[in-house]
Amino acid sequence: MRGPMDPETYTDLLAKARAEVAATLQEARQLRLLLTAAERLFRVQAFDEILDSVLSATRTLLGCDLAHVNLQGADDPGRRQSIRALDGALTEAFRQQRTPAGSGLTGKVAESRSPYATLDYLADQDIRHDPLGDASVRAEGLRSMVGVPLFRNDDVIGVLMAGYRRRIPVGMSQISTLSTLGSLAALALNSARLHEEKLRAVADLRRANQQLQAGTADLESSAVAHDRLTTLVLRGAGAVELVAAVADILGASCVALGPDGAPLEETRSQDTPLHTVPREEWRRTSPAGRAQRLLVQGDAVVWVVPVTAAGEVLGGIALRRPDAPDLTPLEIRTLERAGVVLALVLTREQAVAEARHRMTSDVLLELITADADDQLDRERATQVGLREGDPYVVLVVRAPGQDRGAAQTIRTFAGSRTGLATRIGTDTVVVVPSTDAEQTAADLARRLDSQDPGTDSHGVSGVAVGASGPLTSLTRLPQAFREAEACARARQRLGGAERWATSASLGHLGLLLGAGGSGRPAEFVERSIGPVLDYDDRRGTHLRETLECYLETDRSLQKAAHLLNVHPNTVTQRLGRVGDLLGDDWQEHARLLDVQVALRLRRLQDG
Known part of the structure; x- marks a missing residue:
């Protein structure tokens, strides 16, 4: 049977019991904080929110002055390390630091794939130091540090680090707590990565579906346009109907172009001048055979697709749409397809026209070379x-x-x-x-x-x-x-x-050519001085006589007046009337010679 416990022994036992209770309470508190941190980590999905939660829990559980996470790609271990998230930093130098792979505490943890703690970072010779990294640590005033690796499967994806601005021994309890936080953080980050990949996959599928729907709509629209143009060709439509259909399909104004790039007469409209392609532009674009965007008359946009067959330029289509001048890729393909269809139409019309031309050419040749005795x-x-x-x-x-x-x-x-x-x-x-x-x-x-x-x-x-x-x-x-x-x-x-x-x-x-018949001299007289002769017949005047005297006296007013026995002013007035009837240019060299010949022919006709 034991005797009464002495006071000193009792005091020691009580102290140990209190210490054990305090340690148990501390462990329970840390466990509760870890559970709370885990719950928060898996409740959020965004990377940055997860990192902020990890750093907050690290500072709370370890009582450190600073915590940060360095993340790196598992497939690119050689790149420079940079801080992805940071909590508790006082200097910009530490926030912006970038250190070579393998240097510093984070480099040692990543390479060793295990936790590492140092009582005094700057004095630790087991760490590979980098001048810029050491300068940022010194500016921040950090002494003791501890870091643990973050894993995804077997790959190190980053390092979680806690730092103190004083020398403090880091025991297994802190390393274990930090390792647990690191494991939770790695799991949460991996979950967030999978969530982001899922969102990206869903977004990609949605975009692919939209593109597929747009492509299906384009195919349907293209098929409708193709069917419409094909139907026109099978129905025997010409270039005019085809161009009108293209204009309706694309909501624009269109004209067909000839081989020289000029709009065909039958497809002209009020705004045809804006469809006219400059000759040099046409020569440059016509061999291409593809739709091209041109600027005409300054800034007017015209789309042109040349139409070719067997290397020969048959013509083209010019399109203009002022409200929406630029065409979509589908509209460009539709325009180019219309060009192919127009090539079929023009080739068919060319063949028909060639056959008709040969037939009509033979008939016309017979008609214009027939002898006078041939019966029409x-x-x-x-x-x-x-x-x-x-x-x-x-x-x-x-x-x-x-x-x-x-x-x-x-x-x-x-x-x-x-x-x-x-x-x-x-x-x-x-x-x-x-x-x-x-x-x-x-x-x-x-x-x-x-x-x-x-x-x-x-x-x-x-x-x-x-x-x-x-x-x-x-x-x-x-x-x-x-x-x-x-x-x-x-x-x-x-x-x-x-x-x-x-x-x-x-x-x-024209008279000297000898091509006219016997009626040509009379027609020449009528064209040259007919108005003067008619005026004399109606009014009983003497304009023809005055004109003959004026020309026979080398256009001398005085001599003509003497021959006519009138005052020179009368001659002037009569010549003025002649100018009114024949035009102001009647005394120019070519006209004057025609007038002289006509007057002499008229005299011959009068006998």
Whole structure:
């Protein structure tokens, strides 16, 4: 049986009991804090929130002055280390520090893959020191440190570190607590990583689904456009309908272009000038065969897709949409597909036109080269579109070395006016419905001028257009052809700025060509001085007589007045009336010569 316990023994036992109770309470407190930290860690999903929770728990459980986490990629261990999250730092140098891999406390923990504690960091020789890292630690005033690795599977993904601004022994209890926090942090970070990857995967799937839906919509839209264009081709639609369909599909205004890049007449609209492609731009873009964005007239956006077949440029499509000038990739593909369809249409039309041209060319050749005694084949003339009684103008184009582009331009001109064209030697003959020979000739010359704008060293154009008509009797076609041919030959020999000529525009030279019939002198007199003759007949005046005396006396007012036995002022007044009737330019050299010849022809007619 034990005796009574002495006071000293009792005091020792009581102290030990109190210490054990305090340690148990401290462990329970730490365990509660760890559980609270774990609950917070797994309640959040964002990386930064997890790191903030880990650092807060580290400072609370270990009573340290500073805590930070360095994270690194497991597949890139050689890169420089930087602090990802930090709590308790006082200096900017420590916040911004970047140290080489393997240096400092974090480098030693990462390489050894185990916890490490140091009583005095700067004096610890087992650590590989870096000057910049040591400077930041010294500026922060840190002494004792402890760090533990963070793992994902077998890979070190970072280091959790606690620092003290005093020397303090770090025991197994602190290392164990920090290791537990590190394990929880690694699990939470891995969970957050998986959550972020899941969110990214979901976002990628959503984007892929949106792209798939957009692609499906594009395919459906493209299929609808393709079906519409194909239906038009199968129905035999021409370029006009096709271009109108493209304009409707893309919500824009469109025109078809010819081989030279100029808008086709039948597809022109009010804003056609804005669709016109400059010649140099067309020459540059036409071989490409792909839709291209061009700026015309300053800043107007026009999309152009050339149409080619077998290496030959057949034309193109020009598109303009002022409200939304830039096309989407789908719209560009639709425009290019329309270009392919237009190539089919133009190739078909070209083949049909070629066959029709050969047939009409043969008939026209027979009509214009017929002898006077040949009977007109009215049935064949009707088959090619020529009707007795309708007005026609005959044109002859002389163009030495006429290339395919010029020939196509002439044929296009004839076709656009429901006319005919054929070749005779090096010349091309065109017959078109018209009542104005001069205007028709000028139009064709202007069209050809875009093909051959130059002249040779003598000022003689390489292209000349002669015209005759209008005629309403098809039996006059041979005569009109010879007259137009003579006018073209004269125009080419005479040179000058004009590229076209008629017997009327040539004046007295038209009579000397010998191409006209017996009625030509009378027509020449009428054109040259007809208004003067009519005025004399109506008013009983003497303008013709005055004009003859004036010209026979070398345009002397005094001598003419003497011959007429009138005052010179009277001569002046009569010549003023002549100017009113013939035009102010009647005394210019070319006109004056025509007037003189006409007056003498009139005298001959009067007998």
